[in-house]
Amino acid sequence: MDLAQLTSDLEALRARAIAAAAAAPDTAALDALDVEVLGKKGGITAILRSIGALPPEDRPRLGAVGNEVRAAVEAAISAARARLSASELAARLAAEAVDVTTPGRPVRRGSLHPIMETAREIADVFAQFGFVVYEGPEVEDDVTNFQMLNIPPDHPARDLWDTLYLDLEGRLLRTHTSPGQIRVMHQEQPPIRALLPGRCFRYEAVDASHASEFFQVEGLMVDEGTSMADLKGLLDQFAHAMFGADRPTRFRPGYYPFTEPSVAFDILCVICNGEKCPACSRTGWMTILGAGMVHPVVLRYGGIDPERYQGFAFGMGVERIANLRHHVVDLRQYMEDDLRFLGAFR
């Protein structure tokens, strides 16, 4: 064995391996070629095994040739591998293609009830002005529901609330959220800014605009200087938040035994914008809530000195607000719970 012979063997192996790499049909053939030429028992190693037979001065030379051939073959296999895997990937991707225009796999969509959501939105608006939520019982007593609100037994104003009475002495289903005013005043000292959402009940035949169960949100603010001007400002902001900043509002006298002065609060009809249509009884305005300055008698029943403190209260029907915001014409739909109706809401 001499250097020239071994060198020539290596060169021949190089030429053959590079040709084979270029011709390899797939990466598996390259794997085999890699083993055959570069592996521990491969061609290059086999030739270099004879290096011991060479004179010492030739050994480094053959080693150098061997390294050079190895590098060259590795580069060829690597290049071929890159070429092949790209085309194999392309083939795989082509085979995996789907029709991307088919509809997606449905994810069941839930929704939140418009009454609950409207109540939450109302609370969110007043929360900005520091109003916090309180709750009272739905089974109320006559004293809190009426008498402490300045509505004595046999008062003609009781006609404003048709009441469902219970087989519990002195108890009834609350006809409004207003008894919550008393409960909050018993619990807190001024400054008070309270919001009371909840379910109410009336002896009322059910039709498109009346329900025997419905939801109200009550508000109460009490401090030394809380005035009717504050009430008006707050209600204006509320109306603008719920019905748009350009929605005109109207503040006019109302009547409630538990407020003095009492207020009815209107917005310009959302259907006809003041043109006078059946929806607004041809007045051009829609009443959205009742309010007023808390009657001194109510403050006293709440344990608050009406000479030092004053405040306002307001109450609204959530269904009424929801009707106007969502264009619902028959409020029976809210408690019918037909999913075709509820599905329209977020």
Add this chain to the structure above:
Amino acid sequence: MRVPLSWLREFVDIQLTPEQLAERLTLLGMEVKHIERWGADWQNVVIGELLTVDKHPRADRLHLTTVTVGGETLSIVCGADNIAPGQRVPVALPGAVLPGDRRIERTEKMGVVSNGMLCSGDELRLTGDADGILILPQDTPLGVPLADLYGDVVLDVDVKPNRGDALSILGLAREVAAATRQGVRQPPITVEEGSGPSSAERFAVDVRDPELCPRFVGRWVGHVRVGPSPDWVQMRLLAAGQRPISNVVDASNYVMLELGKPIHTFDAAAVGAGPDGRATIVVRRAAAGERLETLDHVDRELSPEALLIADPRGPIAVAGVMGGANSEVAEATTDVVVESAVFDAVSIRRTAFRLGLRSEASSRFEKGQETRLARLGADRTAQLLHEWAGGVVAPGRVDTAPAEPGRPRVAFRPARVNRLLGTELTADEQRDLLARVGVETEPAAPGDRVDVAITPHLLAVVPDEGSAITALVPTWRRDIAVEADVAEEIARVRGYELVPSVTPDTLMPTFRASPLEVRELVRETLAGAGLTEVVTTALVSPRHHDTFVLARDVPSIEGEDEPGGSAIEVTNPLSRDHSLLRRNLLGSLLDVVAVNLRHGTPDVAVFEIGKGYARSGATAREWWRLGIALTGAAEEPGWNRAARPYDLDDAKGILELVARRAGLPRPVYEAETAEAVFHPGRTARAAAGGDLFAILGELHPDTIDRWGLRSSQRVILAEIALRGLAAGRLAPERARSVVRFPEVDRDLAIIVPEATPAAAVETLVRATAGSLLREVTLFDIYRGVPLAGDEKSLAYRLRLGAGDRTLTEPEVEAAVAAVVAALPGIGGRLRA
């Protein structure tokens, strides 16, 4: 209150259009609900003059007339007897439409053509007379549409209960006057008294209960001729919504509408005499068992609370509510006793309610009446009886309390009014505003105190010197009693639109957490998981209630009202379907399922957060619950997959999601086999510590049948008690360090008897694996060879780890061995 503008104009000038007037009244607190064009339904009805009236050639009861309406002469057949040539009458021309959508066309009556119709007052709804043709005054212009002459505008005003004084034309005229800054013309009350015995000589009034009848004014009117009222009176009454009856009854109704004073008239001949021979009226409470046939011919038992008008023999009227048939004014009546009294408001209201007889009169009495009106009402009625019925008014009145109180004094502080209203009105401005509604003012006298509130007991303050003004309130304004009432009057007259609008800048309250936090979290979570929120009624039917009462209620979270006890019942329900408060949400949610299945929506996944209610003894309790109902497809079918129906595992998954979102551990389940509405083999109770309790299961097929669902679909219902649902906040989550040392999984297949619940196996694993156990997951259940028929193999993956080191093999083996060693304790063994 229906207000014909023609009547209103008697007392006040009106230059505004009806729409403008309606808006001004509304802004003054007298809300006009509706503007009615009275006579708008007379189309093509004009004034005609009868030229000839002859017998119909073929019908005895008909007349053949010729009529001119200004141009051509019409021949019209008419059945009335009160017609004669020269009369002016309303003529409905062919094409006319009368009230009730009655259309008039050219017709043939017994062979004679009729070119229209002569109208009666009743056909026009203009007077109460249905028998004769309405004969109009001789100077009524020919050919003019009837509506131009007799049409009116009627405002329907919503008078609030505190303003009984405005339940009258005069009262509303005062409001119009205030709104338009002018005065009111008072009705001309002038009684022309006849000669002969005085009222006091004719009859006596004995008020036995002055508390309930503070004043009774009576007048005697003799020689009345009972008959129809003048047409213009009938027209007014009809426009105001009051049916004409006779001149005597109409006079009392007229006074009620005009002045707001309910009046009653008795046939004097029916009022029995007392010992002195005079007719005697006794005002007293009913005796036990006393009865009276009222004007509506119903024999009524009177409760001892009811105030009666009686004579020495017995009751002749229920005071303030309804007269008695025995003293009713009838055709033959010649002498009339006029009653114009003031009764206790509460007593009248109670009696009217008890008898189910709420009338125009009682609704005015129950709002309170000023005593002055008793005199005015008696005089005005006597005057009208003279004018309309030819009555002779006996001199003088019978009056049980002639003294009339002066104007109440209500002191107020202009500065306090400004503080309340948020205004800066001077004292003079406030006084001027009050003057517009007849409230006179003067500087407060040194002794005048300011009443802040009258109930529950008087709170009056002594004002600083010179800071208060005293309002002298008109006697009819019973609603102005304290300072705040004066403030409202000032704001009202000035116009609420002039109250400034400012953002509150006063002190903020201290922080308070919302009680809704957990409810909001649950709502958002469940909506995100594909469930739809519903709201159902709390009042349910007895059948509904009884069916869904559980043998064992889902317990409440500690600190909240417990369920159990008995149902709370409504004593005056609208219907049996809504007569009891529900105990849980299950039945309500099944109703939602039923409604949607019926409407063709087969897939229903809904939830509600609502209350259960019950009583124990006299105590009512309410507790918050989350209810869930699932039926139909859990996964909707698509082009690439089949539907998967909801089953109990979906409900458990939702429950676990809620628990996880609420920061609770995974709930532990146990079988519930004994609740009648649920499937005995597919129902579970669940608990997560003391923070969550639930029942969830498939409905029993019998329940589905009984609820008439007519569906083979399985229905899953759940009710959940969750900490914080009533009120409460979620504690901040505690962060967990991510483990830096590898954890080790070991799979164990555990064979147990079929009857052993998986929960028992998992409990055993958790109890015995030691402190290194991180997670236990059931990943397979196997039944079949080589297991015995009554065995199953549960495959669990145990994840073991220690936060501070890599576990050694012996540590892992020891943990597994401890579990394996304990298996025989539950009849289990490791699968080889």
